Every structure is written in C-alpha cells, then in structure tokens.
Amino acid sequence: MKKIEAIIRHFKLEEVKDALTQAGAHGMTVTEVRGFGRQKGQKEQYRGAEYVVDFLPKVKLEVIVSDSDKAKIVDTILMTARTGQIGDGKIFISHVSESIRIRTGESDESSI
Amino acid sequence: MLARMRYWGLATTAMLLCCSSSVFAEETAAPAAAPAFDTGNIAWMLTSSALVLMMTAPGLALFYGGLVRKKNILSVFMQCLFLMGLMSVIWAVYGYSLSFGGESPYIGNFDHVLMKGVLPSEPGVWPAQGTTGIPKALFMAFQGMFFIITPALICGAFAERMKFSTMCVFMILWGTFVYCPIAHWVWADFGWLCEWNTAAPYRAIDFAGGTVVHITSGVSALVCCLIMGKRLGFGQEPMPPHNLTYTAVGAAMLWMGWFGFNGGSAVGSNALAVSGMVSTHFAAAAGLITWAGLEWIQRGKASVLGACSGAVAGLVLITPGSGTVTAMWAMVLAVIGTCVCYWACTTLKSKMKYDDSLDAFGVHGVGGITGALLTGVFATEMVTNPGRKLGGIDGNWAQLVPQAVSVAAAIGIAVVGTTVILKILDATMGLRVTQDDEVQGLDVTQHGEEGYIFY
Numbered sequence: 001m002k003k004i005e006a007i008i009r010h011f012k013l014e015e016v017k018d019a020l021t022q023a024g025a026h027g028m029t030v031t032e033v034r035g036f037g038r039q040k041g042q043k044e045q046y047r048g049a050e051y052v053v054d055f056l057p058k059v060k061l062e063v064i065v066s067d068s069d070k071a072k073i074v075d076t077i078l079m080t081a082r083t084g085q086i087g088d089g090k091i092f093i094s095h096v097s098e099s100i101r102i103r104t105g106e107s108d109e110s111s112i
Numbered sequence: 113m114l115a116r117m118r119y120w121g122l123a124t125t126a127m128l129l130c131c132s133s134s135v136f137a138e139e140t141a142a143p144a145a146a147p148a149f150d151t152g153n154i155a156w157m158l159t160s161s162a163l164v165l166m167m168t169a170p171g172l173a174l175f176y177g178g179l180v181r182k183k184n185i186l187s188v189f190m191q192c193l194f195l196m197g198l199m200s201v202i203w204a205v206y207g208y209s210l211s212f213g214g215e216s217p218y219i220g221n222f223d224h225v226l227m228k229g230v231l232p233s234e235p236g237v238w239p240a241q242g243t244t245g246i247p248k249a250l251f252m253a254f255q256g257m258f259f260i261i262t263p264a265l266i267c268g269a270f271a272e273r274m275k276f277s278t279m280c281v282f283m284i285l286w287g288t289f290v291y292c293p294i295a296h297w298v299w300a301d302f303g304w305l306c307e308w309n310t311a312a313p314y315r316a317i318d319f320a321g322g323t324v325v326h327i328t329s330g331v332s333a334l335v336c337c338l339i340m341g342k343r344l345g346f347g348q349e350p351m352p353p354h355n356l357t358y359t360a361v362g363a364a365m366l367w368m369g370w371f372g373f374n375g376g377s378a379v380g381s382n383a384l385a386v387s388g389m390v391s392t393h394f395a396a397a398a399g400l401i402t403w404a405g406l407e408w409i410q411r412g413k414a415s416v417l418g419a420c421s422g423a424v425a426g427l428v429l430i431t432p433g434s435g436t437v438t439a440m441w442a443m444v445l446a447v448i449g450t451c452v453c454y455w456a457c458t459t460l461k462s463k464m465k466y467d468d469s470l471d472a473f474g475v476h477g478v479g480g481i482t483g484a485l486l487t488g489v490f491a492t493e494m495v496t497n498p499g500r501k502l503g504g505i506d507g508n509w510a511q512l513v514p515q516a517v518s519v520a521a522a523i524g525i526a527v528v529g530t531t532v533i534l535k536i537l538d539a540t541m542g543l544r545v546t547q548d549d550e551v552q553g554l555d556v557t558q559h560g561e562e563g564y565i566f567y
Contacts, residue, residue, distance in 0.1 A: 044352060046417055047471060048458030051350040 001096040001109065002070045006061045007033065007089040008081040013059050019080040020063060023072055026112060029062045039087035058089060064096055064112045149238075150245030152381040157250050160376025164257035167369035168192050168264050175362030175420070176268050179470045182354040183553025184272045185563035191267040191279060196260050198280060199287055203256040210292040211255070217304035217312070220296045227252070244379045254376055255295075261373075262291055262325045268472030269333030270543075273343050273550055276558040278541045282533060290328055290529035294522055298324050305518045316518030317491050317502065317511070320377035320388065322432025322484040327522035330477020332530040333468060339534045340543050342467035344550050356416050363420035367396050370427045374434040384435055387495045392430050394439045395446035399426020402450040421475060425453040428479035433487035436502055441490040449482040481519050488515035 008016060013030065020028060034055035041054040065073050074091060082088055101111035173192035177185050199207070206225050214221030224230055230248045232238050241251040263283045270279075297303040298318050305316045305323075318324060343351065353359060374392040378385035403422025404414040429449035430442050437445060457474035468474060488511040491503030501508040537543060544550070549557035556562060 045411060045413075045415065046352055047421060047474075048462065049352075051352050053350070053352070 005092045012081045016080045023076045031060045033060045153245045156381035160372035161254045163369045163372025168261045171365035174358045178355040178358030179353040187554035199260045203259045211295040215302045265329035266333045268470030269337040271469040285533045314514035314517040316514040318432045319435030320374040320431045323522040326476045326480030328526045331526040333472035335530040337468045346467045388434045390439045391434045391442035395430035395442040396423045396426040398443035398446040399450040425450045429483035432484045436491035445486045452482045488512040
C-alpha cells in the first residue's frame with residue numbers, strides 16, 4: 001500500500017476529488033495547510049505596515065491506495081491539479097505498512 | 113452634550129415662567145408637583161444607552177480583537193467586558209457624582225455618591241434631569257456608558273502586553289483622576305469649559321465627547337505605549353491582524369452604536385438628536401471613502417481595514433460637532449480630518465517608531481483633536497441655534513479659541529494623569545507581563561483560556 005500526499009491549490013480540490021473518485025479511490029482525507037516552495041510568499045499591508053507572508057494557504061490531500069493503483073492515482077492528480085503556473089504544489093509518496101478498519105477489524109488492502 | 117437644547121430650553125422655560133407667573137400669580141400657589149416626564153425623550157435615551165453599551169462589547173471588542181494576534185483575542189475581549197463591569201460599579205459608587213455633582217467649575221462633589229438624588233428617595237418619585245423630561249437615573253446610565261467606552265478605547269495602545277491586574281487598577285485611577293474631572297469641566301452645568309455655562313471662561317463646543325472621550329483616551333493611549341514600550345519582536349516579526357472579519361463586523365457595530373453616542377447626546381428626542389445622527393452617519397461615510405480612497409491611490413488597493421479605519425475616523429471627527437455641524441459640512445470635516453488620521457497612522461507612527469498596537473492614538477487622539485478644532489470652523493447657528501453665531505462659517509472665528517483651550521486642557525490632563533498613574537503602577541505592580549507570558553500570549557497566561565479550541 002502507498003500513501004499519496006498531494007499539496008494542491010484550493011480551487012483545484014473539487015476537480016481532483018471527482019477525478020480521483022472516478023479513478024477508483026475509495027476515500028481521502030483533506031487538510032488545510034500553509035507553506036511555501038518556489039512560489040514564495042505574498043505581500044500584505046495593514047494600515048501602512050507591510051508584511052511578507054511566507055506561508056501560503058494550500059490544501060493537503062491524502063489517499064491510501066494499493067500498489068497497483070498508485071500510478072493511476074498519481075497520474076490523475078498530475079492531470080487535474082496542474083495549471084502550469086508556479087505554485088501548483090507537490091506529490092509525496094510513501095510506503096504504508098499496515099491499515100486496519102476500526103469498525104470490523106479488517107486489515108490491509110481490504111480495509112482501504 | 114445637553115448643549116444647546118438645555119441652554120435654550122432653560123431660557124425658554126424661564127421666559128414662560130415669568131409670563132405665566134405674572135398672569136396667574138393670584139390664582140394658584142402651585143404645589144411642587146412630581147416632574148412630568150416626556151415618554152419620547154425617555155424612549156430615545158433608553159435606546160441610546162443600549163447602543164452606546166453595544167459599542168464597547170461587542171463593537172469595540174470585535175474591532176480591536178480582530179486586529180491582535182490570535183493568542184491575545186480573549187485578553188482584548190476581557191478588557192472590554194471587564195471594564196463594562198468595573199467602570200459601571202465605580203460610576204454608581206462615586207464616578208457620576210464626581211463628574212456631574214456640585215457647582216464647582218473644576219470638579220464634582222460627593223452629593224450623588226451611591227446614587228443619592230439619582231434614584232427615588234420617596235417611593236416611586238424619580239428625580240428629573242433638569243428640564244430634559246427624563247429621569248436623572250436614565251441620564252446617569254447614559255453617561256455611565258461613556259465612562260465604560262472611554263477607558264476601553266485606551267486598551268488599543270497597550271494590547272498584547274499589559275498585565276491584567278495592573279490594567280484594572282490603572283483604569284480605576286484613570287477614570288477617577290482623568291475622566292471625571294474633564295467630564296465635569298466640559299459637560300457639567302458649572303464646568304469651566306462648558307458650552308452652555310454662560311459664566312464659563314471658555315465655552316467649548318463638545319457635543320458628544322470629542323475632548324472628553326476621544327482626546328483623553330487617544331492621548332492617554334500614546335502615553336501608555338510610550339511608557340510601556342513596544343511589543344516583543346515589534347518591527348522584526350510580522351504582527352498582522354489575525355481576523356479582519358471580526359474587525360469589519362466590529363466597525364459596523366461601532367458605526368451603528370455611534371447613532372446612540374451622538375444622537376443620544378441631545379438628551380432628548382428632538383431636532384438636535386436628528387442632527388446628531390444624520391451628521392454622524394454622513395461623516396462616517398465620507399471618512400470611509402476618504403481613507404480607502406487614499407490607500408487606493410497610494411498603494412493600489414482599497415483595503416477592508418482601511419475602510420473600517422476611515423469610518424471610525426469619520427465618527428470620531430464629527431463627535432464634538434455632531435450637534436452643531438450640518439451633514440454637508442460634516443462630510444467636509446470628515447474628509448479633511450480623515451486625511452490627518454491617515455497620515456498619523458501611517459507616516460507619523462512609522463517615523464516616531466512608537467508601538468500603538470491598534471492605533472488608538474492615530475484614530476481617536478488625532479481624530480479627536482482635529483475634530484474639536486474643525487468644530488470651531490464648521491459649527492453653525494443653522495442646526496438648533498438661530499441667532500447665535502457659533503463657528504467660523506458663521507463668521508465667529510473666535511470660537512477657535514475655546515476649542516483650542518479645551519483641546520489643550522484635555523491633552524494636559526491626559527498626559528499628566530496617565531503619566532503619573534503609570535509611573536506609580538510601574539513602581540508598585542509592574543506594567544507588563546513577563547517576556548515568557550507575552551510570547552505565550554495573554555489569553556493563556558492572564559486568563560487561563562484559549563480563544564480558539566477545535567475538537
């Protein structure tokens with residue numbers, strides 16, 4: 001099993017979610033996050049006081065998939081979350097050693 | 113306050129009494145009747161009192177609360193809420209008496225301590241407030257709301273760093289030694305700056321509190337942030353407002369509450385109250401677009417905080433003149449004054465490098481001073497004073513003298529009073545929280561609570 005974490009733009013969330021569901025993802029978790037990469041921060045002004053806000057708001061989406069589905073899910077995110085501008089975000093993939101459904105106690109792939 | 117209405121009211125009443133007594137003198141020796149109350153006046157003053165209370169919380173609490181960092185939101189709310197309790201009790205015990213009692217031009221006395229002469233001394237007989245047609249108790253309650261919001265305004269200057277215990281003591285002393293005297297000078301019938309006191313050396317026009325409320329609080333705010341010093345990390349780390357949505361909601365509530373603040377200062381439901389409300393509204397509107405417009409031109413964007421600040425600046429500016437300045441001139445006054453406040457909050461503050469956290473001085477101090485002076489220019493007989501030349505546009509430029517004297521008096525008592533009180537408290541209780549507490553935030557360290565807990 002793999003965990004796919006994608007940091008994406010807020011306004012792409014609906015599109016990515018729909019595409020992932022169609023591609024066979026059974027569930028996902030979404031978190032509001034702030035951070036920066038190459039896009040860097042933005043300038044803000046409050047009564048003349050100027051601040052550079054380094055951390056920009058993004059959405060982090062987590063999906064756990066079987067090894068065989070990984071490529072399809074990653075491709076789907078790449079296709080839908082991309083605008084071509086700096087700030088589209090990143091995808092991180094890691095190995096998941098176990099997963100258990102709390103209600104039934106089922107484990108591993110049948111539980112995702 | 114009470115201003116012209118009472119002044120002319122007294123004159124007309126006196127004239128009527130003279131006529132009637134000469135005609136009917138033989139017929140009746142009228143018994144001392146219970147005062148006749150005017151239901152319309154009472155209704156408006158009850159409403160106004162509630163509106164002014166709403167200005168402190170939730171109005172000012174939200175306005176200021178949104179501007180601090182989120183670790184200090186509750187501390188700001190608590191300062192406003194606690195003052196609603198603390199200042200009200202002091203007002204009941206001696207504050208009102210010290211402000212409005214007696215016949216001295218300089219300070220009240222203890223005639224009304226514990227609401228003596230304010231509440232009924234015989235069953236069901238409510239003492240009247242002069243010729244206004246409202247009970248004294250209502251006048252006292254309305255004035256009490258000003259005694260709450262004035263110190264609450266100062267909180268903007270020392271937000272995010274003052275010890276709560278010290279703040280409580282500071283406000284008690286400040287209310288006693290700064291607010292009560294100046295309220296007496298300007299608004300008590302015998303005060304030396306009182307507009308309708310014909311014996312006063314300087315009859316300054318301050319209808320609803322430009323000097324009493326805004327100059328005293330704004331200037332004291334400046335003294336506070338100079339004596340207490342900057343917030344930790346000021347200038348090095350960003351301290352942007354944590355929730356401007358609150359600030360916008362608070363500003364809108366202040367605007368609405370101000371109709372009671374200025375409209376209620378007529379102490380009646382009459383043309384003067386109409387002027388108070390109408391001039392106030394249009395001044396706020398003009399202030400809003402001025403500030404936002406200046407930002408738009410200078411920085412390319414009209415900001416929400418700019419719009420809120422402009423509206424509040426307009427409200428502050430028209431406060432002393434809302435009973436004597438017509439709505440059209442009120443807009444002119446607000447445009448000029450808002451430019452001055454804008455300059456104070458942006459250029460002056462950054463040049464002088466003081467940390468007035470929420471611009472209590474820039475808006476209330478500078479706006480109060482500018483508004484009081486401009487009232488001397490734009491006050492006119494047209495509102496409710498036919499035949500009495502008031503300000504510069506009436507040809508009476510000499511009115512600028514009492515206006516300037518009242519400004520100087522307000523600045524003087526605020527600077528001296530606040531400095532002495534803070535120095536004493538600094539030596540005894542300490543003014544600021546510890547550095548660790550300041551970093552952690554006042555919500556947790558002063559009150560043991562958090563503003564935002566999500567489960």
